[in-house]
Amino acid sequence: MSHIHIAAAIITNADQKMLLVRKKNTQRFMQAGGKIEAGETPLQALLRELDEELQIQPDPQQIIYHGEFHAPAANEPNHTVHAHIYQLTWHNSIHIAAEIEEARWEDPRQAHLLPLAPLTEHFILPLLM
Numbered sequence: 001m002s003h004i005h006i007a008a009a010i011i012t013n014a015d016q017k018m019l020l021v022r023k024k025n026t027q028r029f030m031q032a033g034g035k036i037e038a039g040e041t042p043l044q045a046l047l048r049e050l051d052e053e054l055q056i057q058p059d060p061q062q063i064i065y066h067g068e069f070h071a072p073a074a075n076e077p078n079h080t081v082h083a084h085i086y087q088l089t090w091h092n093s094i095h096i097a098a099e100i101e102e103a104r105w106e107d108p109r110q111a112h113l114l115p116l117a118p119l120t121e122h123f124i125l126p127l128l129m
């Protein structure tokens with residue numbers, strides 16, 4: 001079993017909705033974020049990915065760290081994702097990059113109706129209930 005190390009974010013807006021993204025050519029919705037590159041801290045990786053994927057630059061001082069969670073990877077068979085999970089609120093607009101097929105603000109109580117990455121289904125949604 002191989003491991004994928006990522007940093008990802010629970011992003012909520014003023015309506016208490018959470019941002020879920022679906023990447024190009026994939027089915028499941030998940031948290032914005034991505035792989036931690038060599039030499040990066042998890043927080044640096046998160047800030048880079050949020051800038052790349054959503055063109056947002058949140059204040060690091062306003063970002064909460066929840067810890068590291070492990071789950072089956074959504075898109076890579078026989079891989080486990082090791083995810084550093086952060087949380088922030090974002091009240092401004094987002095501009096999704098080409099690698100994101102769809103981004104939606106979703107009520108956490110309704111999110112289970114979507115096809116979700118295991119990490120989001122089993123760890124993120126319970127954090128928000």
Ligand SMILES: Nc1nc2c([nH]c(=O)n2[C@@H]2O[C@H](COP(=O)(O)OP(=O)(O)OP(=O)(O)O)[C@@H](O)[C@H]2O)c(=O)[nH]1
Binds near residue numbers: 008072073074117
């Ligand atoms: N970003 C993100 N990835 C997740 C989550 N849950 C989960 O299983 N993953 C898995 O982790 C993988 C991370 O790959 P990625 O494609 O987001 O990473 P990246 O932006 O650095 O892309 P890259 O492939 O160009 O290096 C996803 O393909 C997916 O299978 C999640 O909530 N957020």
